[in-house]
Amino acid sequence: MSLVLSDVTLTYPDGDGRLTALDRVDLTVGAGQFVAVTGPSGSGKSSLLAVAGTLVTPDSGTVVVEGVRTADLTAAERARVRRDHIGFVFQQDNLIPSLTALEQVLLAVDLRKGSRRAHRTRAMELLEQVGLADAADRRPHQLSGGMRQRVNIARSLMGSPSLLLVDEPTSALDRERGRRIIALLAELVRDRGVATVVVSHDLDALDPGSSTGVDATASMADGRVVRVEHHRVPAGARFVETPG
């Protein structure tokens, strides 16, 4: 399995006490599965993404990414896991203002100390697949919101990740553009067999059940997975609701 969260609990300092962001959450996502996590603001969606992406170490439980247990790793080792196995599509486009669309994608190569020249063709192919071949030389301020999000997707796939974590990809887009982004994501990750977790508060934009939508949805509230729905063949994707 590309991602396994087992009995994961995460708390944050909150005044004199601690706030529980994730409460004994289990989640397993296999290669090629496209699953969504939804819920209201503060339900724990982003915390789940942060834990899965090794950006935060949970208080308890285990997180396994491509067979690597990440909870006991150092910050440098976790960075290596992210570099080698995980792609992020951020809520804000989070593009680097000084880089062109092509350079944004090639940044993933530079972080891996690869030759940008040798990977240029592949970067251009990715931009072509997200419909931005003609905008390769444009910087973020010269792109629309949807185009920036598509660059974000191309960049996240450049490192050939086995796990893709997507944070509110449609929040800055209108409904139609949001659906197109989700459809594009679905096509790209299924083609590549990438395990994908997409976090969103807008279930409609995820188009559950359609061929271009997510395979399964987990609803979260108060740090717990409270409901699971399988829209397509659910093999491999397993959400375990928090007991009690």
Added chain:
Amino acid sequence: MFIALRDVRHAKGRFALIGSVIAMMTFLVVALSALTNGLADATASAVRQLPGTSLVMQSAVAGQKPALTRSSLDDSAVAALTREPGASRLGVTTTRVEVDGRAAALTVFGADPALMPRLVTGDAPGAGAIVLNAESAEDLGVGPGSTVTVSGRQLTVSGIGDTRSFLGTPVGYTTVDSWRGLVYGQNVGAVVLNWPAPALPGTTELPMERITDAVPGFSSENSSLMMIQGLLLAISALVVGSFFAVWTAQRLRQLAVVRAMGGSRRYLLRDGLGQVLLVLVLGEAVGASLGVALALGVSTVPMTITAAGLALPVVGMAALGTAGALLTIRKVVTVDPLIALSA
């Protein structure tokens, strides 16, 4: 340097501005360093080139530093000091030299033969003769064989030599006897020794490496200029540090994105530090070039460029500028990748 170079290219205006500030500060520090060296040369180059290991002068009165220009050794002290070979008398007086209606300030050194400067042309001075430097000779329009008037006495220019400067005036060398004729028979002010001085009452010995302590005003002038240079270097560190503090704060999210993508701290450090050094090196190269051009092109102000005088401020600027920027580099490498996830 992938992001660093593109940041510089993208934010040309901002980086040109900070580069200009660094260039200007470097120009000021290099020019000031050249001025410090130039003034030091003008003030003390003649005594700095004296051969010997130490110099004995009259002790100063309480609360004052010994000064070559105020010193007067009595006959018994001079006799005691010059009993052995390797001791040379030196008298110093600042006066005027005149010839054909032209006049200039001149410091006359009355010296024994061992202290005479390297000659460029002509002969060492005998009785009633003087050696001038090339600059004085040119200004006065004289050469070997010419007659000049010094303190109302006629002296023959016997040669042109590397006499250098003292207290901002060119130096002329004559014999001790001729010098005493110019100063109404005063005693010489100092004896230069090649061996340790005996303890004589009323005298002070200065090692040759501290000879500038005997030059009135030298240390206060020099330390004032050095202090200004130090302040400029400190200001440069502050300016560079402030610029990169603001710059880093503005791109904290982009740094967090790089960390979230798996960028190592070393990657961010290399990129950030590379950017700082690039801006510093380019700014300094421009500023130092302008400083050198000024020092070489201006003849009305004493400016001397030396390798150390150029390297020290440039390296100091780079070191302090980097130190200033390093305060923010820490923020760069410790950025929390979680910021990338926040809306």
